[in-house]
Amino acid sequence: MRFVGSLVATTLAISTLSALASEDHSESAETRTYANETPITFTANDGQSTEAFSGHFWVPENRNNPQSRKIRINYVRFAATGDLQGPPMVYLAGGPGGSGIGTAKWRRFPLFMAMREFGDVIALDQRGTGESEKAPRCDSSVTIPLKEVVTAKAFVQGYQQAARECLARWREQGIDVYGYTTVQNAWDINDLRQHLNARRVNLWGISYGSHLALSAMKLFPEQINRVILASAEGLNQTVKLPARTDAYFARVQQVIDQQPLKSAVADLPALVRRVHRRLHEAPLKLAIPKKDASEQQMLFQAHHMQRLAGMMIADPNQYLAMLILTYNELDKGNTRTLTGVLQRGIFRDKPLSFSLMSLAMDMASGITPARLRLVTQQAESSLLGTWLNFPMPALNRLDEKLDLGNAFRSAPQSSIPTLLFTGTLDGRTYPEGQKAAVRGLSNLTQVKVVYGGHNLFMSSPEVLENMQLFMQNKALPNTTITLPLPKLSLQEIVSR
Structure with a gap:
């Protein structure tokens, strides 16, 4: 974990992040609880463990239907460990269909732990995923x-x-299938914010999680403090x-x-x-x-x-x-x-x-007629x-x-501080597409990860270092991370 090295730097960082904090907590982060939370010992797949809270909240399945039933959204909250307790950071998994709780158990567990320096970290299972309430899988x-x-x-x-x-x-x-859209999914984040009694939240997402974050930035920008993205997928980029x-x-x-x-x-x-x-x-x-x-x-x-x-x-x-x-x-x-x-x-x-979640989210985000014509031609x-x-x-x-319509697919125009990591060898969300996805973000810092792929958060210690500097509201001294040249050897593959 990275900590500020001098008293002056610490004082400045505390001042900055206190101004950004959602509220003044009088109790310690380790003991603070919210409704429907249970203390747990969270164990990662490699055996590392930490104390955490398993929680849930309820949202309308379809906010466009006044008679909509409620569905349960689950999360795991890792309490803040540092003195710089800002707004909660909500992790948004990719897919669509990935589990935030599941992600926290794998290779990114150290990132979840490190980011607790700046506030509570929330591993969210988006509607219809992981431990959240979901429709049964359909075999046609x-x-x-x-x-x-x-x-x-x-x-x-x-x-x-x-x-x-x-x-x-x-x-x-x-089941109201029309509730499984990125817009409904984004509003769940705002409901989570209210559930946590927070004025604002930080967002941290990758791939579809960035698609979801960009939607949230359009829908309720005043409630979003800072955003960290990787492998950005724009709102009109479900089809590459x-x-x-x-x-x-x-x-x-x-x-x-x-x-x-x-x-x-x-x-x-x-x-x-x-x-x-x-x-x-x-x-x-x-x-x-x-x-x-x-x-x-x-x-x-x-x-x-x-x-x-x-x-x-x-x-x-x-x-x-x-x-x-x-x-x-x-x-x-x-x-x-x-x-x-x-x-x-x-x-x-x-x-x-x-x-349902994976199918409906992609169908709802869709593609504009003009882009579809270009895709078909290419x-x-x-x-x-x-x-x-x-x-x-x-x-x-x-x-x-x-279908959410073409208005949904327009790029957000936002001044929210945003950090984006882009891999030059990303074979899923291409660098050219990522540039287009964030063109309306006026307060953007983009880090190019040379030889980085789609899943790049654990590709280099410099990724975490840049995330920490960004959360400290500091300028990044280097916006290029160069990884070792990928070894593409047929002999190595044959010998495995």
Whole structure:
């Protein structure tokens, strides 16, 4: 944990943050409790533990319906540990569908603990996620055949039919599907603020969590103190531009060119196009081993490979090398690595299944007609087409009543102090898109993380250092963090 080193600096920091604090607490942070809270020992997955509070509050399922039922929203509150107790910091998980409580148990646990220096830290399970009240998962009656050729059009139509079926089934169960939008989700943050008796809150989000934060900044700016974002997804960016995916692959080639891998992969985009073309002309018959020693037969097509690539490009140090190896082997007629990847059950011969929160949030955020036209135009010649975002935009305006409209998708205009971390090798929310997402933020500090991917909060100690400086209202001395060059070695992958 980082603390201010001198008495003068400490005095200034206390003065600054006291002015930003939501209220004057007369009791210690460790003993202060709110309604519906229970003391717990919170244990992370690596065994570290800390005292915390498990709490919940109730919100309308659909604020646009005066007769709406109430649903429960759960959170874990880590009490402030420092003297600089400002507004609560609310963590907003990505997805949509990620669990804030679950995130706190994994690699980001040290960040949650470190940020307690500045106030209570709230791991929020957004409506319909994690420990919060949620609709049962829906298994539709639609199955996409794995052993026969399925055109991209038929694939899309299958998902559309399954989504309509599941939305209807949830409505039959008395669930108001029209309450599961980013706007309703954002208002939950304001209800949480009131539940905590706070005048303002700080927001900390990544990916869809940044999408949610940007919506909150438009809806109730006076109640938001400071915002920390990573891998920003704009309000009109649920569907990413296919041309930016092509630019991402070009950046990956620049990394390859600095390593021995260049001799094997001299032109990654050309390799990708070549493999896709061959799969389109002649799909591969695969026998994928299963845990019970049986085999899953599959006819592997180009759109399967495009979807698979979209799942594996988020971070350069996770699956990217394996993806490049898969393309390289397929180009030579070898399916070994591909079969190993598919053993993880990515494509299943089972009915299509949906989570209400994940499905409805994306459908509601949607895409403007102008952007959809651009996406459609670019998809015709781009490497992954629209498969990066699947099943969007296939489900766009499938239910007109769920769509939030173009006013929602306009970028926020805000002077709220905001810190944004952008990875140059983010394969999910591209740097060009992030720049557009925050163009209306006049009080923005953007940190470029060179060679950083989508999940970059734990990529370098400098990320936390910059977060702490930002919360201390100090200027960042360096707005570029340079990570080690990602090792894209086919030999390393083969030996694992």
